[in-house]
Amino acid sequence: MKIRKNAFFISIITNILIPLGAVFLALIVGSIFLITAHVNPLNAYYLMFAASFGSLYGITETLVKATPLIIVGAGVCVAFRSGMVNIGGEGQIIVGAILTTFVALKLPSLPKIISVMILLLVGFVGGGIYGLIPGVLKAYFNINEILTTVMLNSIATQVLYLLLRGPMMDPLEKAFGTGYPQSSIIPQSAWLTRFFQGKRLHTGIFIAIILAIAMYYLLWKTTIGYKMRAVGKNKNASRYGGINVERYMILSMLIAGGMAGIAGAVEVMGIHHRLLDGISAGYGFSGIVAALFGKLNPLGTIPASILFGSILFGADSLQRTVGIPAAMVYAIEGLVVVFAVSGEIISRKIASRNTEILTEDEK
Amino acid sequence: MGNFFQTRVIVSIFSAGIRLATPYLLASIGEMLDQRSGVYNLGIEGIMLIGAFLSFYTSLKTGSLMLGILMAIIVGLLMGLLSAFINVTMKAEQGISGIGIYMFGFGLSGLLFRLTMGAIVTIDGFKSTPIPILSKMPYIGEIFFNQNWMVYLAFLLVPISYIVLFKTTFGLKIRSVGENPSAADSLGVSVEFVRYVCIIIGSVLAALAGAFLTIGQQKAIFVENISAGRGFIAIALVYFGRWQPTGVMIGSLLFSILDALQIRVQIANIGIPYEYAVMAPYIITIIVLVFVAQHRIGGPTALGKPFERCK
Numbered sequence: 250m251k252i253r254k255n256a257f258f259i260s261i262i263t264n265i266l267i268p269l270g271a272v273f274l275a276l277i278v279g280s281i282f283l284i285t286a287h288v289n290p291l292n293a294y295y296l297m298f299a300a301s302f303g304s305l306y307g308i309t310e311t312l313v314k315a316t317p318l319i320i321v322g323a324g325v326c327v328a329f330r331s332g333m334v335n336i337g338g339e340g341q342i343i344v345g346a347i348l349t350t351f352v353a354l355k356l357p358s359l360p361k362i363i364s365v366m367i368l369l370l371v372g373f374v375g376g377g378i379y380g381l382i383p384g385v386l387k388a389y390f391n392i393n394e395i396l397t398t399v400m401l402n403s404i405a406t407q408v409l410y411l412l413l414r415g416p417m418m419d420p421l422e423k424a425f426g427t428g429y430p431q432s433s434i435i436p437q438s439a440w441l442t443r444f445f446q447g448k449r450l451h452t453g454i455f456i457a458i459i460l461a462i463a464m465y466y467l468l469w470k471t472t473i474g475y476k477m478r479a480v481g482k483n484k485n486a487s488r489y490g491g492i493n494v495e496r497y498m499i500l501s502m503l504i505a506g507g508m509a510g511i512a513g514a515v516e517v518m519g520i521h522h523r524l525l526d527g528i529s530a531g532y533g534f535s536g537i538v539a540a541l542f543g544k545l546n547p548l549g550t551i552p553a554s555i556l557f558g559s560i561l562f563g564a565d566s567l568q569r570t571v572g573i574p575a576a577m578v579y580a581i582e583g584l585v586v587v588f589a590v591s592g593e594i595i596s597r598k599i600a601s602r603n604t605e606i607l608t609e610d611e612k
Numbered sequence: 613m614g615n616f617f618q619t620r621v622i623v624s625i626f627s628a629g630i631r632l633a634t635p636y637l638l639a640s641i642g643e644m645l646d647q648r649s650g651v652y653n654l655g656i657e658g659i660m661l662i663g664a665f666l667s668f669y670t671s672l673k674t675g676s677l678m679l680g681i682l683m684a685i686i687v688g689l690l691m692g693l694l695s696a697f698i699n700v701t702m703k704a705e706q707g708i709s710g711i712g713i714y715m716f717g718f719g720l721s722g723l724l725f726r727l728t729m730g731a732i733v734t735i736d737g738f739k740s741t742p743i744p745i746l747s748k749m750p751y752i753g754e755i756f757f758n759q760n761w762m763v764y765l766a767f768l769l770v771p772i773s774y775i776v777l778f779k780t781t782f783g784l785k786i787r788s789v790g791e792n793p794s795a796a797d798s799l800g801v802s803v804e805f806v807r808y809v810c811i812i813i814g815s816v817l818a819a820l821a822g823a824f825l826t827i828g829q830q831k832a833i834f835v836e837n838i839s840a841g842r843g844f845i846a847i848a849l850v851y852f853g854r855w856q857p858t859g860v861m862i863g864s865l866l867f868s869i870l871d872a873l874q875i876r877v878q879i880a881n882i883g884i885p886y887e888y889a890v891m892a893p894y895i896i897t898i899i900v901l902v903f904v905a906q907h908r909i910g911g912p913t914a915l916g917k918p919f920e921r922c923k
Contacts, residue, residue: 399841537708590705
């Protein structure tokens with residue numbers, strides 16, 4: 250009885266208190282910067298919160314921002330659980346969005362449900378292939394995937410610029426000589442339905458939640474997921490146990506990349522309806538933060554993404570109203586990551602103390 | 613295109629190549645020390661960015677470039693202390709904490725830039741200090757001995773780091789802590805202390821690399837994300853150089869000459885879209901990593917593993 254109670258408290262501490270503590274600490278450090286910039290931090294944070302949750306518009310925009318975070322984050326969970334650190338979300342989103350837009354512009358008029366399905370698959374393939382590269386390089390050449398994914402992010406950004414200023418530029422922009430780097434609008438049959446008039450919230454949020462549940466199912470209810478987690482826990486033991494370690498490392502990067510690619514597709518289909526530069530707006534990095542914050546559980550990623558979606562939207566509105574640059578979000582997110590991974594040791598210590606109690610009880 | 617291969621042009625490319633090697637060298641020599649002691653310091657790109665901004669801003673406000681350098685050193689010390697605390701004391705997962713530091717540095721430098729300046733300003737950075745006699749040599753003098761002091765310092769770090777690593781007791785401690793921390797610990801070496809020192813030195817060098825990107829140039833300028841991935845390339849160069857000072861230097865030179873060529877190609881405007889030139893270093897980094905990996909030379913055995921004393 251005592252043991253169960255301990256386990257319950259431990260799960261509260263590790264799953265809720267440590268992540269929240271990390272956010273709290275990050276906000277405190279963030280407030281130091283705000284004070285030096287002569288901004289009242291309490292007021293700024295209040296405005297952020299009020300902007301995100303104080304109105305229907307705020308809530309819908311928070312969910313709009315949370316949508317790609319959930320999808321990317323759920324994919325990141327799969328990679329991390331398999332022992333792969335996927336920093337490549339940004340590039341994978343871009344490649345997914347490029348391929349989706351390209352196919353959407355070629356697609357004949359089909360019923361909405363069919364074109365959306367096709368385009369989600371196209372996004373998955375685009376991002377998946379882009380995730381496959383670092384996966385293969387890690388599995389067969391033992392090249393640090395953090396380095397390769399970061400490089401691939403920069404390459405994808407440049408490819409996006411090349412395409413938007415070249416072959417994929419909107420012919421109208423060319424004709425009128427405005428030269429704004431964006432593609433033509435994709436056909437309406439490929440747009441995701443919006444819930445409210447004049448608000449951008451779209452059915453992508455359901456796609457995101459379904460995908461997160463699917464990733465949870467994959468990781469904990471299937472043999473593939475079991476093997477992936479085994480590889481992530483201990484490569485040598487897995488290999489000894491007859492698991493093809495390389496195959497599951499690559500597969501996890503394929504899935505993580507594919508999920509990010511879907512996020513790119515959903516951004517194109519749900520929000521912009523075209524390809525433009527800044528299609529990702531840092532979702533690749535924020536998705537990692539959301540995944541870490543959700544304790545690398547795809548379901549935990551959902552509330553974490555909503556929290557970070559609100560921070561992202563709050564920061565945007567702070568920039569508009571008070572003039573605090575939205576770059577602040579990156580600084581705060583970085584601190585959250587740093588504090589969250591530093592807090593891990595505390596939960597580990599508590600857990601090990603608990604096992605000692607357990608053995609004493611057994612005596 | 614015709615005058616592209618004139619001697620004067622080639623001399624200027626190589627001279628720029630030596631100059632542009634400086635940030636890679638500073639950052640990668642520091643990173644090499646970190647990794648030799650068993651710690652990835654993946655946050656150096658972020659530290660470079662904060663160093664770049666604060667050294668520039670300090671120089672702008674005080675009119676003193678040396679105060680800018682001092683500021684970069686302070687930034688490096690503080691960020692190094694933070695990274696060391698997270699990675700060594702709190703035993704965090706190094707790959708992820710590094711990305712956290714990078715995001716923090718990226719965000720903070722952008723935030724401070726927008727809050728304090730907002731617009732792009734230029735000031736005069738360090739001028740070149742020709743070395744007497746040597747700088748008078750034809751071609752060679754112009755390429756090697758007509759640079760500013762930060763460039764000389766960066767190249768001096770190569771023999772210095774070699775001597776420290778392979779000829780001093782502390783170097784022996786660094787290497788043993790990176791290869792076998794338990795053995796080093798049982799011999800009375802403080803694993804924590806050695807790793808703290810290495811991370812802090814590495815971070816100071818990264819911040820100086822950032823300072824070079826701004827005030828190390830004749831026309832000093834700060835723009836957001838000025839390091840543009842050089843910190844990550846510097847990490848890749850450590851792999852390329854197989855954790856050896858000379859290897860790291862060769863890698864840095866290879867990259868910086870490529871950089872100089874790339875800039876030259878952009879100016880010459882021979883019809884290659886600018887994006888290809890920006891992409892090239894990243895693609896080459898990946899190819900280089902693949903090439904290096906073929907030789908199956910691993911880094912320090914304990915790299916990336918937090919040290920836990922056996923009970």
